[in-house]
Amino acid sequence: MPSEDAAPRLDVDQILADPGVRIVVCCGAGGVGKTTTAAALALRAAEQHGRRTVVLTIDPARRLAQSLGLTELDNTPRQVKGIDVEAGGGELHAMMLDMKRTFDDVVLAHTDPAKAAEIFANPFYQAMSSTFAGTQEYMAMEKLGQLHARGEWDLIVVDTPPSRSALDFLDAPARLSRFLDGRMLRLLLAPARSGGRSMFSLVTASFGMFSKVVQKVLGAQLLTDLSGFVAALDSMFGGFRQRAEQTYRILQARETAFLLVATPEPDAVREAAYFAGRLRSERMPLAGLVLNRVHRPAVDSLDAATSLAAADRLAEEGGHDGTVEVLRAHAALAQQAAREQRVAARFTEAFPQVPAVSVTAQPADVHDVDGLRTIGAAISRP
Amino acid sequence: MRAVERPADPAGTGWPARLHVVTGKGGTGKTSVAAALALALARDGRRTLLVEVEGRQGIAQLFGTDPLPYEERHLADAPGGGEVRALAVDAEEALLEYLDMFYKLGAAGRALRKLGAIDFATTIAPGLRDVLLTGKVKEATTRTAGQRRAYDAVVLDAPPTGRIGRFLNVTAETARLAKVGPIKTQSEGVAALLRSPMTAVHVVTLLEEMPVQETLDAITELTQLGFPVGRVIVNAARPPLPAGREVTAAELRRGLAAAGLPADRDTVAALAGEARDQAIRRELEDSLRGDLVELGRPLTELPLLPDGVDRAGLEALARALHGAD
Known part of the structure; x- marks a missing residue:
């Protein structure tokens, strides 16, 4: 592979064994094997490096989830039994993200039960907590922050959501907190804060025009729901923003290692290159590129x-x-193989200093612990 | 809304719908397939529109053009005087256009955007965003210019299988939030088109386990939601293996020697190993192909392009799609 000629070889064992590394984030385009890579690395950290590891998966394939004992979605880590950890004293725990439940927990943590019940009943909250494009990314970060705060694990391996773009993982939390903290919400809130008799009693002339249009387009009931939602969330803004910022700082810290996952396909490599650029400008620690499904x-x-x-x-x-x-x-x-080399070279030429490793395509898909072990070994010893 | 009629298939292309929604698991090449389909349907002097809605600029990257604006632009010529146009739908632009059309907003619309209202409106209600995107697609599909339709066919490079049901099921999402008003009317119009025989949702897959599983799941979901499922398109397919037997080392050694190639023990063993891996892979592919055949849906296979999807590759895919039966 040219990636091995041009770029330093990525040594994942060194990362997994390093006690200073507490978080590994696997990111990349959809369909490149992020979840499998995350699970394989977590298993290897537990089995080979004796680390107490938890893997946070977002949307694993059914059979892979079953093989990790993830038969129910209960939003808490469960220990994976039957793995080979006797010698090193490591452990593997796995969990699947429940986006709505994580959001509910955040609400509960920041407000009293009566207010929480009001929020849960609001149709906007229901829409936003289950379908907002970005909620999944935000909640993945939130869950990561929670796991990290508990301090129970040596290593947290995170799979990232199958977003339209890998960048959503970095952008969505900021977008969501900007939204929750934004000018529009404050405008909508102004009347609620002043007694709430008339919804838009205190707003400016231009905003009055806006509210008229919104009333026309969306209907008055919707505005009432929205206003209620916004008012209920008001008390939580500070909390949301603070948590998003905390997690963001953790991602910038030395204890975090980002691994880009890609396949030697143009779209996947382009995504990986975008992401590498972003990580650099956000000063987030990029450890290397795992190139899956390479033919040799x-x-x-x-x-x-x-x-x-x-x-x-x-x-x-x-x-x-x-x-x-x-x-x-x-x-x-x-x-x-020649075509894949040309495609992969687009990344290594743009980021020659980023360590990379190629994983040979497996003849069949992986859906058990043995398969994950094989992948883990292949990533470590290409 | 005008009653939707079953469109004829005058050119006998095997693609009777007018709106072609192309979905598939990430990484299966749905953008390439959508583009090739737009090229195929534009043959013989027809005009098609290729639409993307996720802000990925996948079409521009595929054709090596500048990023597409929110504007229908010439993208490519098709054999026989046909034309493919392209459009990247942006939810905010679509909302402004929509407001302008119905409320004559003009400068006020720009003020709304400055205030962040447009961003806000498309963010707060995820369903609204999708109604705006699909609403624009509907508008292009049903638009007429003089006596004829603006487009003979519209091909939508849609969100991946994991999100396609929610994306198309716009009424369910908006009904929760908007009980009355133009948004509700708009989403009902879109839903009627998407559930009519004018629409076909095609699912792109590879002969790999996860994409095939997601294809099966998506078809179940789409069927339950009442969307017309069109073809299953197997991308990057290799033809089924002839029922061959395994070649022996001795046979391979003789063959290599006859061809004047190195026939040492290592080379023979390595090549035999490659052939064995290929056979395992092919068997899995054949069994996955069997799962897809069992669906009983029209199945189209597109060949694996050894040099990747460049412009010539797209034309080759378009030819394969054009002849689909």
Whole structure:
């Protein structure tokens, strides 16, 4: 792989064994194997490095979740049984994020039960806590902050949500807290704070026009619900913002290691490059790139063109059907590998200093602990 | 809303709907497939619109153009005088356009944006955002210019399988928030189109376990929600293996020698190993293909492009889609 020629090799064992590293965040585009990578790394940290590890998964495939004992979504870490930790004293715990429940817990933590019940009943809260594009990212950060605050684990491995873009993981929490703390909300709140008889009694002329349009488009009932939601959340703004900022600082700290996960496909590599740029500008510690599903021919010396030409010659001669098939398959593999190298080079050329490791494509998908162990070994010893 | 009629398939392309919604698990190449479909349906002097709604600029990256604005632009020519246009729908722009159309806002609309009201409105109600996006798609699909339709077909590069049900099910999301008013009317109009025979939701997959599983799940969900499921499109497919037998080392050694290639023990063993891995992979692919066939849906396979999806690759995919039966 050119990534190995051009970039330093990523040594994940060094990261997993380092007691100074307390958080590993796996991020990347959708469909690149983030969840599997996160689970494999967590298992390896527990089994090989004796660390008490928890893996926070967001949306694992059903069979992978089952293999980790994640049969119910109860939003708390459960110990994974039947793994090989006797020697080192490590432990593996796993949990699946329940976005709505995490949001509910945040509300409960910041307000009294009566107010909380009011918030839970509001249709806006219901819409926002279950479908807002960004809530999942925000709640993943929130859960990470909670796990970190409990101080029970040596290492927290986080999978990130399957967002439209990997950047959403960094952007959504800020967007959400900006929104919850924004000018619009304060405008909407102004009447509620002044006694709340008339919803928009104190607002400016331009805002009066706005409220008229909103009334027209959305209807008055909706505005009442919205106003209630905003008023109820008002007491929690400070809390939201403070927590988002705390988690953000943890992500910038030395104890965190970001791992980019990608496959040698143009979209995935482009996402990884965007993300690497962002991490750099946010001063967040990027540890390296894990390039999954890389194809490698077993014979380097035989290139695609030679192999194809030989297959064609043999096919014409006849009598070597088996060999013709093998040579054509080899040519296809070599061609794919060459293409993948060109794609991967787009990242390593842009970020030559970022350590990278390639993981060879597995013939079949991974959905048990043995499979995760194999992947973990492959990431560590390519 | 005008009653929706079953569109004919005059060109006999095998793609009878007018609005083609293309979804699929992340990484399956749904943007490439959507683009190739827009090219295929634009053949023979037809005009199509390729739409994206997630702000990813995937179309621009695929065609190597500048980022697409919120404006229908010429994207590519198709054989026989056809044209593909492209549009990146932005929820905020769509809301402004919508407000302007119904309320003649003009400068007030710009003031609203300055105030953050537009951002606010599209943020607070996630369903609203989707209604605006799908509403714009509906408008383009049903628009007429003079006596003819503005577009013979509209192809939507839609959100991935995990979110497609919620994205299309706009009425459920907005009904919760808006009981009356134009938003409700708008979302009902969109829902009627999306559930009519004018629409087909195609699911793109690879012959890999997770994408196939998500395809099965998405088709179940879409069917339950009442959306017309179109084709299952297998991207980057290799043809099924002929029922071959495993080649022996001796046979391979003779073959390599006959071709004048190195036939030492290591090379023979390595090539045989490659062939074995391939066979395992192919068997899995065949079994996954079987799962998809069992769905009983029209199945289209697009070939794996050895050099990736460049412009020539897109044309090749378009040709494969055009001939789909």
